[in-house]
Amino acid sequence: MSNRDKNNEISPIREQISQQIKNNVSGKKGREFWRSLEELSDTEKFRDYLHREFPALNAPETDPGMLDAGGRRNFLKLMSASLAFAGLTACTRQPDELIVPYVSTPDGIVPGKPQFYATSILQGGVASGLLVESHQGRPTKIEGNPEHPGSLGGTDLFSQASVLQLYDPDRSQAVLYLGDPRTWGDFLGEFRSAVDGQRTRQGSGLRILTENTTSPSLADQLKQIQAEFPQAKWHTYEPDSRDGARMGVQMAYGEPLNVVYQFDKADVVFSLDANFMAEGPGSVRYARDFIGKRKLTGGSSEMNRLYCAESTLTVTGAKADHRLPLKAGQIESLAREVAGQLGVSAGAPGTLSAEAKKFAAAVAKDLKAAGGKSIVIAGEHQPESVHAIAHAINSALGNAGSTVVYTDPIESNPVNQWASISELIADMNAERVDLLLIIGANPVYNAPPVKDARSGREVTFLDAMKKVATRVHMGLYNDETAAQCQWHIPQTHYLEAWDDARAYDGTVSIIQPLIMPLYNGKSAHELLAAVVNQAGKTSYDILRDYWKTQMGAEFDQKWKQSLHDGLVAGTALPARPVQLKADWAASLGPVRQGRSEIVFRIDPTVHDGRFANNSWLQETPKPINKITWDNFAIISPKTAADMGLAGNEEPYHATAKMIRLINAGKTLSMPAWVQPGQPDDTVTVYLGYGRDRAGSVGSKLGFNTYSLRTAGTPWIATDNVKFEVGEGTYVLASTQEHFNIDASGIDTDAFIPAENDLTARHIVRTASLEEYRKDPKSVHHGAHTPGKEMTIYPGWDYTGYAWGMTIDMNACFGCNACVVACQSENNIAVVGKEMVIRGRIMHWLRIDTYFKGGTVNPEVYFQPMMCQHCENAPCEVVCPVNATVHDAEGLNVQVYNRCVGTRYCSNNCPYKVRRFNYLIYGDWDSPSLKNLRNPEVTVRTRGVMEKCTFCVQRIMSAKIEAEKQDRKVQDGEVMTACQTACPTDAIIFGDINDPKSRVVELKKEPRNYEVLADLNTRPRSSYLASIRNTNAELAGKNGQGNNHQG
Known part of the structure; x- marks a missing residue:
């Protein structure tokens, strides 16, 4: 049965969810923190899922070879037979290859020792600096180039995954x-x-x-x-041309210019539908500079403030101190409203709600107070008029030449690309x-049609x-x-x-x-x-x-x-003095707004479709909704309720109702995804799917949303737009409810907090900047951490190295670079959509997304979660063969040759970070993919448990180099793959026995805490609580942001 034929009618559970969504929208009180609409609605089926110790067995279409979902007792009886094999090593399939040594070693190559070369990757034609790790002539891992201005050592997920594209056996070969x-x-x-x-x-x-x-x-x-x-x-x-940005700066200043934003100098940032931390040229650098003003370490209590009005919840909007969900067609009205309050004549705004006007007034007041230390930035998919207004506001505030710098164009051919492709077609x-x-280019797939001047067709x-x-x-x-x-x-x-x-x-x-x-x-x-x-x-x-x-x-x-x-010194383009045109606003027409709209966005994982055949990216959960292997239509809870479209029915997959989208006579049916924070009457669709010739991985996945696009409205369609309930359903693979840690594995009511609330477990800790300044420990209010002496385990004196990690949740914005970097470094397998639905995704590191507040405009928090390397590790005491043990430096290590696959350790891990190889997922047959693997990391196979190792191979390499020089490993010499990939320096790793190390300094911060500390697992990983710099004029009664919509 196809995905679209399953569950053709809305079930009673879906109707229940739909009704509860309506209740929440109308103001019914729910949880303070939640991960999905199903958790917020608290359905009976979701509660049952939470109390099952093995939620993966609740997945659809259970494999006949798997145990019946009925009982833990039967499971334990059957699995205890594994004790008979405790003395045997795991059965591992090894590749049949003849090993041939060098007769004469090439110059510069030391077997077993990688080399690094500087280069750059092109994204939208713009360079981002990289260092590439090479093992005996084979590129295997991508790192950021710390000397390059475009990256400063950070990367994004596309850079990390590009090495897989190099070895893709589906590449053109003749x-x-x-x-x-x-x-x-x-x-x-x-x-x-x-x-x-x-x-x-x-x-x-x-x-x-x-x-x-x-x-x-x-x-x-x-x-x-x-x-x-x-x-x-x-x-x-x-x-994904930047025509709006190009034409907007020309409208404002009369010539094509490149715009460079200096976020490290801005105290107030106003985003007009701009996902500047994840999209567009300079996004890696912009993320680093922006987050650098929000670190709050070393005694600092100063933060920048971000206001964000956007048509789709993005990772940038998720980090906003105040966010306004607003239809894409209303962004210009908001820009004009703010401009007017700052004395910039930009024409009359369109219709705005009272909440939007209040938001605009607070923004204008803050921008004026910040003066030349502010930035107004427009989204690249917004029309040129919005960009021109943003430039005019920046000019009036004194930002031009300070936080907003103009140079000559960086493009070799700075033309209107939509006009260019239309001329070529003509x-x-x-x-x-x-x-x-x-x-x-691939214009047959992604170029819009144009009207013939003679026939009109x-x-x-x-x-x-x-x-x-x-x-x-x-x-x-x-x-x-x-x-x-x-x-x-x-x-x-x-x-x-x-x-x-x-x-x-x-x-x-x-x-x-x-x-x-x-x-x-x-x-x-x-x-x-x-x-x-x-x-x-x-x-x-x-x-x-x-x-x-x-x-x-x-x-x-x-x-x-x-x-x-990796760069030519002194070639940065010099700043250009600019003068706003006196008549810049003359070309502004009336604001166009439609009742309904379709917004097109570049996909967060496959971009415009060029990475559709990259399995690492296909299986990377998209930020916010955590869907893999597909695209979909994003709608708000209220719009879904009004249309009779319910939320997700199953915790491990989403049987989504189809929605029919109509734009200028073009029609496309695709699954609807109900997402918090989405403006009402706005449908957002991702580009890049529905390809016919992407390759064996990417072909026939998802839906071709380019078929809805027109040359006249490439990003925002408002005229002749309709959406209606389609026929059938479609199964989506979302990991949002996978690996819940709020109460999994705990069956005694005495240990389950009231309402099973994430707040009571204190998994996410947060405060406003005002609260933090009054009492830095306010983020820990109500939390309980047992004393270290409260343990039945014998103590261990870590006299040598003791490795630990700290993750700053104020710096993490959920970009997924660390997830793909970990996969690349550690030879982690791809399992495919069906296995993801069964809860078998193999990622060692995941980014949990938590929502706070109502469904209209919730706050969003990202929390990277990997093995916590607990000193009182629950996984170790239940392994019958000592396959998971503690080493002398505090690492919780996995011995693959001992593992017989009981999975007791996974069951007993409260953080749900262990991954089991149910099948042989790796590709052992494609010759090119063998060159991809990191030779320093064992490739696992069927029947073996695996997890984060804190990149032990990197630790060992640094220790060997230090021993050769008769010294200790210095702070910063060991950096995990996730740490080096992070564009915002959110992850810090080091020796916690070194009092001068960065990780020790961060663990002393008042924001530092351990997840599930109440279980007394004593994890080596800790987190720094998230702080928001809220404006009292907009803050809700809890002092943490707003929950309104424009």
């Missing part, structure tokens, strides 16, 4: 002509003939389509082509194009492209666009190619390869060189020749230094 393998030489022969035909016509029939690029050397090549073919056209298109449809080069990119005589596609995959071109050229991955690009501030990064092209791919440089009869030049030659002209006489020294540093 030059293809009409689907048949050819050689590069075959292509050049045909291609020269087509190019020569354009020379006599000055290139009038030549079109080149690229994604957004900031590469100086690639731009130089394209200038050479345009000089040789003056009538040729270079088009640029990204489905030219192809009019048969003005004879030779089309598509480099990296819509023309798709594919319809128009079929009229082009010679079509050439270069890309990493044989994707939807490649299938419609005569020639397809495999493109090199960024870890295989020489390239350059600019960071968000204009700093040039040199991208150097760490491995030869796995599939004889070619770079964009080499393809463009063939256009001007330079087919013999490599990308290295092209790059080096260009920078010889830029670096001058000291080229050799500067080149080597640039390769070492």
Whole structure:
């Protein structure tokens, strides 16, 4: 039975949830902290789920080979037979490979010792600096480059997962002509003939389509082509183009400019639907700078303040001190309201609620008080008018040149990309194009249709492209666009190619390869060189020749230094003085608002679809809703209740009702997800799914929301928009209710707090800044921590190293970089959607999301949760074979060869952080994926329990280096994978026996606490409570934010 055919009618439980959602919306009091609408509604089925010791057995379609869900007693009887095998080692499948030693070791390679090289990844054409770990010529792990201004050592989940894309066996592996393998030489022969035909016509029939690029050397090549073919056209298109931002700054200042925000200098930030910590150029750096003003360590009691009005609950909005859920079409009205209160003439705002006007007044007052130490930032998917208003407000406040810096554009071709792709479609449809080069883009999948000027009908990119005589596609995959071109050229991955690009501030990064092209791919440089009869030049030659002209006489020294540093020193673009146009507001039209709207957003895990075949990203739970392997339509609880759409019925999966979306005559049915904090009458959909040719992982997943998009309304559709209840249901895999720790495994009422409330367990601790200043220990009010002497275990004197961790919840914003970094470092397997539904996801680290308040506008808190390495570890005492034990440095270690799979340890772990290999999940057959694995970490197999090790392999490596130098490991020499990946420095690891270590200093902070300390497990990991800098004029009665909607 298909997902859509299951549960075609709303069950009584779903109706009960729907009614309880209505009650909560109408003001019925519920829990203070909650993880899902089901928990808030407190249904009988959810209570039953909480009291089951093995909730995974409640998963749908229980495997016939699994034990009946009926009884713990039967389970224990059957599993106790494992004691007979206690003396045996685990049965492990090893790859059948012949090990061949080096006859002569290559220079620079020490077997077993990794090397690191500086390079950069391109996201939207903008560079973010990386350090890549390489084991004997194999890139295996991505780290941030601490010297690069775009990252400062941090990363995001896309950077972390990019190494899997390198080794993806589904990557394009050969030059293809009409689907048949050819050689590069075959292509050049045909291609020269087509190019020569354009020379006599000055290139009038030549079109080149690229994604957004900031590469100086690639731009130089394209200038050479345009000089040789003056009538040729270079088009640029990204489905998540920043046209609104480009056009907005031009509207305000009269010229295209790049905007750089200095969040480390801002005391007040006002976000107009901008998810600036997770989207757009500079997001990694912006997250670091913004969170750096919220650390509250070392005695500091000063914080910045963030106001956020947004159409979808994002990770940025989750960190806001005050958040206003607002329809995307009303953001401009709010911007005009704030502008008016600051004396900036921006026209009359549209209709706003009293709550929204109150919000605007408080924002304006705070911005005015902060003066030139504030930032107003607009979301990149907002129209140019909102961006122009934001620039005008920044100018009036004195932010321009201070916290908001303007430079020349970093893009090599700073055009309106929607206009550019529309022009290309029109030219192809009019048969003005004879030779089309598509480099990296996939417009057949993601380009919008345009209206034909003569017939008035819509023309798709594919319809128009079929009229082009010679079509050439270069890309990493044989994707939807490649299938419609005569020639397809495999493109090199960024870890295989020489390239350059600019960071968000204009700093040039040199991208150097760490491995030869796995599939004889070619770079964009080499393809463009063939256009001007330079087919013999490599990308290295092209790059080096260009920078010889830029670096001058000291080229050799500067080149080597640039390769070492990963950037060209002194290339950041200088700040430009700017003057707001006197008539900037003249082009502002009336505010357009619709009753209902559809908002399109880039997917948090697969982006615009380019990462659809990356299984690490597919299985990474999306922030806020924790859904994997799918996209969906986000609606508010009230909208769901009004439409008769209930919330989730099962704790381990979501049987979602289908919703039919209609935009300008286009229709798409997809599952509806009820999400707190979503504005009413607004449906948000993620792009990037519903692909036909993504690869074996990503094809046929989810729904193609590009089919709803139009060129006129690429991000916000308000005219002719409807949504209605669709037919059937669809099963979504959400991990939000997996691994509950508030009462799991506890069956005695005496130990269950009142109402099983998360607040009573004190899992999440929080306070307002005002409360914190009055009493720093106010975050622990009501909490109980047993004395260390209260234990039946014998003590242990940790005289050497004693490893521990502290996580600052004020700094964590749920970006998932740590989750993917842990997976990459520790060879963690992917299990697939069906296994996720069964509760078998293998991630060693998860990010728990907690809500506080009502469903309309709850506060959101993120809590990374991994093995806590308890000194009184409950898992250790129940293992019958000593597979989980404590070492002399306080680590709770797992001995894989001893494990016989009783799973007693997982049952007894109150933090629910242990993962069991029910099956052989790893891919042992694809040769390329064998190169991906970290050789310092054992690859586990079926029947073995696993968990976080505090990256023990990194600890051992640092200890070996220290012993060679006859010294102790210094603070900061051991950094876990999650720690190095974190863009905001939220995770600190070190030796708690070192009184000068950062981790010890943080554990002395008044905000420090241990989760479930009342169980006396004495975890080595602790947390710093979250603090919000609330405005008394907007704060609720509890002093912690508001719960209103515009």
